[in-house]
Amino acid sequence: xPKSIFMKKSDKSQxxxxxxxxxxxxxxxxxxxxxxxxxxxxxxxxxxxxxxxIYASSFFSSEVFAQTVQDLPEQAQILLNEIKVNLRVNxxxxxxxxxxxxxxxxxxxxxxxxxGTKKGCDHGQCxxxxxxxxxxxxxxxxxxxxxxxxxxxxTVEGLAKNGxxxxxxxxxxxxxxxxxxxxxPGQICSSVALLEEAKNGEASYVTExxxxxxxxxxxxxxxxxxxxxxxxxxxxxxxxxVQAFKEVHSGDDVMPTWEFATAEQMKKxxxx
Amino acid sequence: xxxxTYTASTNKEAALRxxxxxxxxxxxxxxLVDLMKEDVARPDQLIDVNNLEYNEIVKNDKGGFTLGAxxxxxxxxxxxxxxxxxxxxxMAMLSAATAQIRNMATNGGNLLQRTRCPxxxxxxxxxxxxxxxxxxxxxxxxxxxxxIFGYSQKCIATNPSDMCxxxxxxxxxxxVQKQDGSSRMIDFNDFHRLPEDQPEKDNTLNxxxxxxxxxxxxxxxxxxxxxxKIRERSSYAFALISxxxxxxxxxxxxxxxxxxxxxxxHKPWKLTEAEAFLTGKSASQANFEEAAMIAMxxxxxxxxxxxxVDMGEKAIVRALTQAYERKY
Ligand SMILES: Cc1cc2nc3c(=O)[nH]c(=O)nc-3n(C[C@H](O)[C@H](O)[C@H](O)COP(=O)(O)OP(=O)(O)OC[C@H]3O[C@@H](n4cnc5c(N)ncnc54)[C@H](O)[C@@H]3O)c2cc1C
Ligand code: SF4
Ligand code: FES
Ligand code: FES
Numbered sequence: 001x002p003k004s005i006f007m008k009k010s011d012k013s014q015x016x017x018x019x020x021x022x023x024x025x026x027x028x029x030x031x032x033x034x035x036x037x038x039x040x041x042x043x044x045x046x047x048x049x050x051x052x053x054i055y056a057s058s059f060f061s062s063e064v065f066a067q068t069v070q071d072l073p074e075q076a077q078i079l080l081n082e083i084k085v086n087l088r089v090n091x092x093x094x095x096x097x098x099x100x101x102x103x104x105x106x107x108x109x110x111x112x113x114x115x116g117t118k119k120g121c122d123h124g125q126c127x128x129x130x131x132x133x134x135x136x137x138x139x140x141x142x143x144x145x146x147x148x149x150x151x152x153x154x155t156v157e158g159l160a161k162n163g164x165x166x167x168x169x170x171x172x173x174x175x176x177x178x179x180x181x182x183x184x185p186g187q188i189c190s191s192v193a194l195l196e197e198a199k200n201g202e203a204s205y206v207t208e209x210x211x212x213x214x215x216x217x218x219x220x221x222x223x224x225x226x227x228x229x230x231x232x233x234x235x236x237x238x239x240x241x242v243q244a245f246k247e248v249h250s251g252d253d254v255m256p257t258w259e260f261a262t263a264e265q266m267k268k269x270x271x272x
Numbered sequence: 273x274x275x276x277t278y279t280a281s282t283n284k285e286a287a288l289r290x291x292x293x294x295x296x297x298x299x300x301x302x303x304l305v306d307l308m309k310e311d312v313a314r315p316d317q318l319i320d321v322n323n324l325e326y327n328e329i330v331k332n333d334k335g336g337f338t339l340g341a342x343x344x345x346x347x348x349x350x351x352x353x354x355x356x357x358x359x360x361x362x363m364a365m366l367s368a369a370t371a372q373i374r375n376m377a378t379n380g381g382n383l384l385q386r387t388r389c390p391x392x393x394x395x396x397x398x399x400x401x402x403x404x405x406x407x408x409x410x411x412x413x414x415x416x417x418x419x420i421f422g423y424s425q426k427c428i429a430t431n432p433s434d435m436c437x438x439x440x441x442x443x444x445x446x447x448v449q450k451q452d453g454s455s456r457m458i459d460f461n462d463f464h465r466l467p468e469d470q471p472e473k474d475n476t477l478n479x480x481x482x483x484x485x486x487x488x489x490x491x492x493x494x495x496x497x498x499x500x501k502i503r504e505r506s507s508y509a510f511a512l513i514s515x516x517x518x519x520x521x522x523x524x525x526x527x528x529x530x531x532x533x534x535x536x537x538h539k540p541w542k543l544t545e546a547e548a549f550l551t552g553k554s555a556s557q558a559n560f561e562e563a564a565m566i567a568m569x570x571x572x573x574x575x576x577x578x579x580x581v582d583m584g585e586k587a588i589v590r591a592l593t594q595a596y597e598r599k600y
């Protein structure tokens with residue numbers, strides 16, 4: 001039986017666990033919390049959202065987004081070297097007045113409340129701030145917001161469509177492609193852009209034959225690792241990230257490489 | 273970061289006119305914005321040149337191709353003409369940084385990226401390159417990644433670019449626009465300079481000059497090429513040592529060769545003597561080994577970077593062997 005309340009191997013489409021999929025322990029805890037039926041489902045949905053951050057999309061575009069924007073401090077009255085820029089993010093246009101020094105990363109997080117995009121190093125060394133600009137993955141920490149007029153920016157919040165997660169988001173959940181989740185929005189944006197790079201037949205340093213490249217590349221594991229090296233994961237979730245990418249890239253329903261131990265296996269292990 | 277005004281230029285005249293002694297042009301920003309955050313670069317004006325029309329790859333009158341200065345490193349490395357005619361350049365460019373950074377970085381900016389010497393980045397440390405006259409922190413400090421050729425007592429830093437090592441092997445001319453509106457051509461080997469008494473000057477550009485194009489020599493190394501990059505981890509790191517090797521081989525004899533090293537000097541280090549030695553010789557292991565010895569002969573390492581002499585010699589042999597034997 002699954003040991004975790006929130007993640008299940010059977011949990012293919014990120015549907016929230018139904019009560020009968022929970023262990024006795026889990027049911028007892030939720031009962032004790034006074035959660036039953038619909039309130040329980042709502043709770044479970046929220047905890048998985050909270051723990052992942054990559055679900056933010058389902059909230060975003062709704063009242064929650066409007067709420068967080070209202071909570072932001074009033075726009076500063078005096079800006080040094082003020083620049084007016086229309087930031088086009090996830091198909092919404094936001095006119096902003098910013099200090100010329102503001103990075104795209106800070107504009108997203110501090111001015112648009114799009115906190116899915118993370119600040120790791122702020123110096124181009126970790127990839128946590130990766131977003132997709134005009135179809136290309138780029139680092140928002142080294143991009144000045146002032147340079148983004150007229151550009152189409154997609155952040156992790158903009159990957160879901162019609163309330164349904166992007167296949168890459170689903171695959172990250174299914175394969176447990178994270179631990180703390182901090183690098184995850186960057187990993188996912190990077191992976192989504194990499195799908196296109198492979199389709200377009202773009203090469204990497206480990207591509208053997210640079211002279212004859214066809215579009216629709218099938219990337220080996222070595223290729224995936226080289227091409228994803230710009231996204232550092234402090235938790236070392238790399239193996240699962242590669243699995244997640246592989247599944248979406250190949251279109252095969254790749255099974256996760258891990259499984260929960262069965263009760264019987266646990267017993268065996270204890271007695272060993 | 274210090275305050276600055278931001279101007280996006282739509283034509284070269286406006287960009288050149290706007291330039292003052294305290295301005296910087298902005299390419300991909302991957303080096304400049306980082307250095308501004310570190311308070312190492314302190315421009316009071318950024319002139320964004322990304323909207324200028326220097327973003328094509330076209331044939332040139334040297335029989336080669338010309339790279340627009342504002343095209344991204346990713347688009348350049350993956351351009352079909354570049355991949356097929358200059359796979360050595362593609363390979364070197366693809367070894368650099370990460371997909372995200374290569375999407376941002378421009379060709380002009382790559383030529384002007386500054387050293388990764390840690391003292392240069394740390395404003396509390398002495399560094400003649402950052403603060404002329406303050407001394408060189410690395411000379412008697414941590415210098416395991418520093419130069420073994422061509423340095424001076426004023427500065428022992430290395431040029432970090434992978435692209436530039438391949439350009440040195442292939443041969444190129446850099447076209448720049450002067451502030452008076454005229455243009456000039458700089459041979460790639462004269463573009464970067466040795467530190468001598470002015471380590472604050474990485475290259476021979478004059479203030480305000482705008483790079484618009486890199487004209488590549490006629491392609492010669494599309495059959496036999498290799499970019500070998502040795503680093504502390506297998507991806508996403510600067511080279512400790514790198515070697516760009518390109519050969520044209522006719523009946524087992526090397527008719528033309530381009531050989532350059534990265535991570536060893538203040539500029540991409542062209543191995544002119546080794547090239548001369550190998551030209552007209554057979555592509556044999558013994559000749560590769562002798563060429564490597566010739567190349568490393570003049571090395572003057574410090575205690576901490578002695579490894580680079582041995583590593584460099586072996587890297588040259590390996591790169592030449594790969595260039596000769598690999599079938600791609
Ligand atoms: C984490 C990290 C890892 C990296 N790893 C590698 C690596 O392994 N190998 C490697 O080779 N590089 C590496 N790089 C460096 C990267 O390649 C350079 O930062 C990049 O090429 C610079 O190009 P840019 O367009 O972003 O330049 P910018 O940062 O925009 O500009 C750099 C300089 O050039 C000037 N400039 C820009 N364009 C022009 C022009 N057209 N005319 C005149 N002046 C101009 C600017 O004023 C500035 O002084 C790495 C960078 C980072 C952040
Ligand atoms: S080696 Fe050059 S860049 Fe490094 S501290 Fe010395 S002067 Fe500065
Ligand atoms: S925060 Fe941008 S690369 Fe680390
Ligand atoms: S999941 Fe923690 S840093 Fe990647």
